[in-house]
Amino acid sequence: MLFFLNVLTSGLLAGLMYAMVAIGFVLIYKASGVFNFAQGSMVLFAALTFVTLNEHGLPFWAAFPLTIVVMIAGAVLIERLVLRPLVNRNPNTLFMATLGLSFVIEGLAQLLLGTDVHQLDLGIDDIPVSVLGLQISAFDLFASAIAVALVAVLAVLFSKTRMGISLRAVADDTLAAQSIGIRLPRIWRIVWSVSGFVALVAGLLWGARQGVQFSLSLVVLKAMPVLIIGGFSSIPGAIVGGLLVGATENLADIYIGPLVQGSVSTWFAYILAVGFLLIRPAGLFGESAIERV
Amino acid sequence: MNAPVQSFLEVQSIDALYGEAILALRGVSLSVSEGSIVVLLGANGAGKTTTLKAISNLLSASRGAVSGGAITWRGRSTRRLDPTELVAQGIVQVLEGRHCFPQLTVEENLLSGGFVRRPSRKELQADLERVYAWFPRLKDRRRSRAGLLSGGEQQMAAIGRALMTRPTLVLLDEPSMGLAPMIVEEIFEIISRLNQDSGVSFLLAEQNANLVLRYAHYGYILENGRVAASGTAAELAARSDFSDFYLGGAGATDGLHPTAPN
Numbered sequence: 001m002l003f004f005l006n007v008l009t010s011g012l013l014a015g016l017m018y019a020m021v022a023i024g025f026v027l028i029y030k031a032s033g034v035f036n037f038a039q040g041s042m043v044l045f046a047a048l049t050f051v052t053l054n055e056h057g058l059p060f061w062a063a064f065p066l067t068i069v070v071m072i073a074g075a076v077l078i079e080r081l082v083l084r085p086l087v088n089r090n091p092n093t094l095f096m097a098t099l100g101l102s103f104v105i106e107g108l109a110q111l112l113l114g115t116d117v118h119q120l121d122l123g124i125d126d127i128p129v130s131v132l133g134l135q136i137s138a139f140d141l142f143a144s145a146i147a148v149a150l151v152a153v154l155a156v157l158f159s160k161t162r163m164g165i166s167l168r169a170v171a172d173d174t175l176a177a178q179s180i181g182i183r184l185p186r187i188w189r190i191v192w193s194v195s196g197f198v199a200l201v202a203g204l205l206w207g208a209r210q211g212v213q214f215s216l217s218l219v220v221l222k223a224m225p226v227l228i229i230g231g232f233s234s235i236p237g238a239i240v241g242g243l244l245v246g247a248t249e250n251l252a253d254i255y256i257g258p259l260v261q262g263s264v265s266t267w268f269a270y271i272l273a274v275g276f277l278l279i280r281p282a283g284l285f286g287e288s289a290i291e292r293v
Numbered sequence: 294m295n296a297p298v299q300s301f302l303e304v305q306s307i308d309a310l311y312g313e314a315i316l317a318l319r320g321v322s323l324s325v326s327e328g329s330i331v332v333l334l335g336a337n338g339a340g341k342t343t344t345l346k347a348i349s350n351l352l353s354a355s356r357g358a359v360s361g362g363a364i365t366w367r368g369r370s371t372r373r374l375d376p377t378e379l380v381a382q383g384i385v386q387v388l389e390g391r392h393c394f395p396q397l398t399v400e401e402n403l404l405s406g407g408f409v410r411r412p413s414r415k416e417l418q419a420d421l422e423r424v425y426a427w428f429p430r431l432k433d434r435r436r437s438r439a440g441l442l443s444g445g446e447q448q449m450a451a452i453g454r455a456l457m458t459r460p461t462l463v464l465l466d467e468p469s470m471g472l473a474p475m476i477v478e479e480i481f482e483i484i485s486r487l488n489q490d491s492g493v494s495f496l497l498a499e500q501n502a503n504l505v506l507r508y509a510h511y512g513y514i515l516e517n518g519r520v521a522a523s524g525t526a527a528e529l530a531a532r533s534d535f536s537d538f539y540l541g542g543a544g545a546t547d548g549l550h551p552t553a554p555n
Contacts (some may be wrong), residue, residue, distance in 0.1 A: 088354045162408050169394045169405045175354050176392035176451075180458055181380030181409030 006134055007254050008247055013140035015226075015246020016147040017209075020202040021219045022226040022238035023151070024195045029232045030158075030171045031191040032083075034094040040220030041105035042196055046071055047203030047212045048109050051118040060122075064200075071196030074105075079188045087184065088174065106217060117213040122204060143205045147239075150201060154194075154235055163190060171233070225273035231286025240284055245269045300368045301327040301494065302348065302384075302462060307362030309343050309352060309518075317343040317357065318518045325462065330488050330495045332505050334529070335515035341498035342389055344515070345464045348496070349386035350376050380409050385458045389466035389498070391451040395440025399431050402439045402450050406457030424453040427483060445476035452480070456487070462494045469501045477501065481508050506530040 021043060028036040049070050053063040082097050126139040158164040170177045170187050178184060203212070206219055222245075230241025252264040276283065302325040309318035318340045325331045333341045346352040347359050350371060364371045371379060379385075385406075394402050403424055407417045425432040428449045434442060439450055448468055455463055465484070469477040485508045487493045499505040506512065506526045513523045522529070 088356070162404075165397065165401050165405050166408060168397055168401070172394035172396050173392050175351065176388060176394065177405070178354060178376045179349065179351060179380075179386045179388055179392070180406040180454055181377045181385070182405065183377050 002133065004251075007250050009134055009136055010140065011247040011250025012243050013136070013144050013246070014250065015243040016144045016239070017202075017205060017242070018219075018222050018226045018245055019239045019242025020143075020147050020150070020198065020205060021223040022230065022242055023154070023235055024198040024202065025223055025227055026232065026235055026238050027154075027191055027195040027198065031167050031187060032094065032174075033091050033171060034098060035232070036195070037095065037098040037220075038102035038105055039195065039199060039223070040217035041102040041109070042071070042074075042199035043203040043206065043219060044212075044214065044217040045074070045105050045109045045203075046196065046200035047120070047207040047216060048113045048118070050200065050204060051120050051207065051212045052113050054120075055118065067200055068197055071200055072193045075189055075192030075196050078192055079185055083188050084185060102217070106214070110214075115214065117211050118207075120204065120207040120212050122208045124208075126209075139208070146201060146205065150198065151235060151239060154198075157194075158235070163187075167191060222269070225269035227283070228273040229276045229283055231283025234283070234285035237283055237285030245272065248272060300365060301325055302496070303363075303365045304344070304348065305363045305365075307344075307347055307364060308360045309340075309347050309357055310360045311343075311355070311357040313358070316518065318347065320362070321515070321518070321520055322362075323513050323520065323523070325494055325496050327461070328488070328492050328494055329510045330484070330497065330508060332509040332512040332526070333496070333498045333515055334500070334502050334505070334512055335498075335521075336500070338517075339515040340518040341515055342466055343518075345386055345466050345496065345498055349384060349464055350374060350379055351386060351388075377409065380458050380460075383459070383461035384464065385455045385460040385462075386464040387451050387455045387466060387468070389470065391444070391447045393439035393442070393447045393450050393454070395438065397439055398436055399439055399442065399446075399450055400435040403431070403453050403457050406454035409458050420457055420459070424456050427456070427487065428453050444472050445480070448472060448476075448480055449483075452483075456493075460493060462496065465495055465497045467498055467500065469499060469504070477504065481505070484508065503530075 021039070024039045024042070025036060028034060028039070046067055050063050050067045053066055054060070058066065078101065082101060083094075086094055086097055124139050124142045126137055128135040129138045129141070131141075158168065166177070166182050167187055167190070169182060170184065174184065202219070203216065206216060210216070226238060226241040226245050229244055230237030230239070249265040249268050252268040257264045304321060304323045306320040306322050307318055308316065308320065311317055321340065321344055323331070323344075333344060335341050343352065343357065346355060346357070348364055348371070352358060359372070366379070366382065366384060374382070394405065397405065400421070403421055404417065407420050412420065430446060431449055431453055434446060439447060442450060452463070452465070452468070468480055468484070472480070481504065484495060488495060497505060497509065506529055509526045511523070511525055512529045514521045514529070
């Protein structure tokens with residue numbers, strides 16, 4: 001039983017890491033109805049920028065805000081060069097644009113920051129600590145605390161503030177939002193900046209785990225099932241989806257893995273996602289469209 | 294009462310295009326004087342919505358554009374203003390089909406209209422109460438998602454949201470669309486009172502001519518993207534060939550203010 005709980009907890013904590021990446025997608029999806037394919041490259045770019053600054057002798061407290069500035073500048077550029085010319089186009093057009101954007105960002109990262117694999121040490125060791133009799137990685141605990149704090153801030157931002165209401169208004173009906181004077185370019189700059197910030201946090205946590213390298217942008221693939229399960233438009237959904245994927249993946253690896261004599265975790269989440277698509281296509285927390293006849 | 298004392302909204306022979314090829318408006322001219330209710334009448338496709346969107350500068354959002362003519366608001370051209378700046382200057386459009394934010398609550402819908410002026414929290418709350426006073430039904434349903442409201446309530450929410458921007462001119466596109474006659478009357482009563490009590494001017498696009506001419510001061514009849522006739526509400530209502538405009542047989546404009554063909 002204790003072993004089961006151990007497996008479950010470490011799965012749940014890993015799930016929060018997936019959720020971190022998924023939240024970046026949710027933010028942009030909420031504000032523009034677009035699946036931002038470039039989110040993975042943003043995670044990579046943010047982590048790479050931080051590590052490079054860090055390796056050039058800047059301490060954490062300087063490199064972190066500097067990277068945020070870089071991500072905000074990126075958001076402003078993306079709004080000006082990609083989103084504004086494509087305003088009021090079909091979401092598929094925008095999706096293709098983000099696909100292109102992901103290559104541009106990765107290309108830029110390679111050009112400016114090189115292709116080396118970097119080690120990232122956030123000062124928290126990946127050693128097990130004992131909590132309520134369970135063996136939990138200190139790093140996982142740290143990462144989850146960050147995730148929870150981040151989500152709490154975002155939740156307040158979205159539900160209470162004027163910016164949050166404007167943002168959800170744009171997501172609901174862009175034309176109507178324009179008709180009452182909501183400034184679209186401003187909303188987009190904010191959303192892309194926030195998701196750039198989320199990408200940085202996710203990039204640091206993942207980078208500390210597996211090294212900062214180009215495969216980091218592939219965490220997108222892990223976020224996909226999380227989004228399908230939780231729903232594309234819900235931050236709580238991203239969390240729950242992440243937890244579900246993390247937990248089932250870990251459990252499946254331990255209990256089903258030996259039966260099929262191989263690693264299950266690489267594909268189990270996708271099977272789960274397909275199941276959700278069949279039963280509940282909007283995801284657990286997704287907003288199913290309200291339609292009146 | 295319709296002689297423009299001071300220039301309020303002037304539309305001077307504008308042409309509008311969709312997709313750079315389809316001519317939707319040809320030389321449409323009209324004016325709205327301060328404090329009046331003006332109506333655009335016409336069949337589907339006559340150019341009513343296009344005219345309103347041309348004024349609010351939302352035409353580009355539908356991949357259209359004004360290709361000629363001039364629109365002035367209080368004597369100044371609106372061509373270079375984006376929709377946000379126009380709203381800030383007092384022109385707001387209520388879109389055809391209401392376009393509430395379905396996932397937002399009624400209250401959030403209303404609040405979203407208030408942000409453009411960057412009001413203080415107190416001012417925003419006062420504006421909200423004002424709108425609730427006009428539409429008490431919205432207050433009862435303030436916590437419901439707008440997507441779950443009835444059509445009439447959605448229309449009220451859409452108008453209320455526009456009023457939150459503190460407009461001096463509201464462009465209202467087909468407020469009666471898809472609504473029960475009783476609700477339509479209720480909405481027109483509120484529009485009329487808003488006009489009289491708060492001095493808000495309205496430019497309405499409507500198909501329900503009989504009803505709207507009871508409330509409007511002045512009207513324009515659009516046909517195939519042109520102004521076919523115009524006159525005071527009483528003059529238009531008295532016309533015998535009125536229904537012809539809806540059946541596409543409008544030829545004569547006898548005795549009224551015929552608009553010179555461009």
